[in-house]
Amino acid sequence: xxxxxxxxxxxxNIIQACHIFKDKHxxxxxxxxxxxxxxxxxxxxxxxxxxxxxxxxxSNIMQELKEYYPNLSRATYVNGxxxxxxxxxxxxxxxxxxxxxxxxxxxCIDFLKKVGKKPKIAVLxxxxxxxxxxxxxxxNSIIESKKLTKLIEENTSEEVKNHFILIEKAINEKSNVIxxxxxxxxxxxxxxxxxxxxxxxxxxxxxxxxxVYIDTSRDQSIDGYVRSLILANxxxx
Numbered sequence: 240x241x242x243x244x245x246x247x248x249x250x251x252n253i254i255q256a257c258h259i260f261k262d263k264h265x266x267x268x269x270x271x272x273x274x275x276x277x278x279x280x281x282x283x284x285x286x287x288x289x290x291x292x293x294x295x296x297x298s299n300i301m302q303e304l305k306e307y308y309p310n311l312s313r314a315t316y317v318n319g320x321x322x323x324x325x326x327x328x329x330x331x332x333x334x335x336x337x338x339x340x341x342x343x344x345x346x347c348i349d350f351l352k353k354v355g356k357k358p359k360i361a362v363l364x365x366x367x368x369x370x371x372x373x374x375x376x377x378x379n380s381i382i383e384s385k386k387l388t389k390l391i392e393e394n395t396s397e398e399v400k401n402h403f404i405l406i407e408k409a410i411n412e413k414s415n416v417i418x419x420x421x422x423x424x425x426x427x428x429x430x431x432x433x434x435x436x437x438x439x440x441x442x443x444x445x446x447x448x449x450x451v452y453i454d455t456s457r458d459q460s461i462d463g464y465v466r467s468l469i470l471a472n473x474x475x476x
Contacts, residue, residue, distance in 0.1 A: 241288045243471050244270040244281035245464075246295030250457055253293045256464030260472075267472055275299040282450050283307065289451035289471035291442065293464065297454065301330065310447035312343050313454050314350070314416075315429050316470065318439040324415040325350070328422035329429050329443060337383050340418055341390045346446035347416040348397055360399040360416040361409030362388045365424065368403050380420045387418065434458055442467035444474075451475045 247253050257269050270287065272278045278300055282290045292300060305311050312334070314327035325347045328334025334343055348358045364384035366377040381403065388401040402409040406428065409417050419425030432438040434456065440463055443454035451474045453467050 240266060240268050241472070241475060242268045242270055242286065243289045243291065243468060243475070244272050244278065244284075244287050245291040245468065246272045246275075246278045246293035246300075248294035248296065248457060250294035250459070252459065252461045253464055255461045256468065259461070259465050260468040264469075264472060269468075275303070279303045282448075282452050288475040289453070291453045291464075291467050291471050292455050293467075294455070294457045294459070296457065297330070301454075304448070304452075308448045310342070312339070312346065312446045313443040314343065314347050314446065315425075315433070315443045316441040317429075317432060318441070319410060319432075320438075322413050322415065323356075324410075324413075324417055325444070326417045326419065326425060326429060326432075327443075328419060329425040330422045331426055333422040334419065334425065335421060337386045337390070340383075340387055343446070344387070344391055344416065344418055345395070347418075348395060350444055350446070351415060356415060358397045358416055359412075359414045360391060360397055360418065361406075361412070361414035362391070362399065362401045362418050363406055363409065363420055363424070364401070364403040365420050366404050368401075370404070384420065429456075433463070439463070439466060441470040 281287050314325040315329050327343045334340045351358045362384050365380035371381050391399040433440040445452040453471045455467050
């Protein structure tokens, strides 16, 4: 029997989600985890097929996991208006430079190809192209977005477009990889789309690790946690 471990924190939606998932997947065993330390042990346990963070806090878990897997990054798997896309970086301390975001892009490309999808990449910045000069941070973000777009163009065969701050165009054009200018912006986009506007999310795929680990928000709904369990179950096949 397959085993999925999931963290139980203050959000009791986890418990209800587990019951719903178990009813539909009786051949998968669910192991409830109540501490950060035990969740990390579950990730490292070869007898556990997949781990979902659930509603345990992320910071300590990611810090401990990075001791074993130093190049961890995450991409939230969002089901938008009739299509699915990966949004990254979403950790507030992830994707801090062009090189990190380029590696994230490569990971997203690899993941989509493994699940049979053709990558269509959108690069974002903190302003329009003609906003250059309106503050150092905005200008640097625009410069970095151009560098990242060029890196992807020159080193992959995938479709990529720099949408700068116009995320609405990236979504309207059905981009299935959306690269935020940094993890803080990506986290805000995630919260706006998923937690505020109720776009369905399967949780975040974790890259740089040879285990199935799905990161989730502590504030996710019952349905959101069910989707994360389904994704973990599917990826552990």
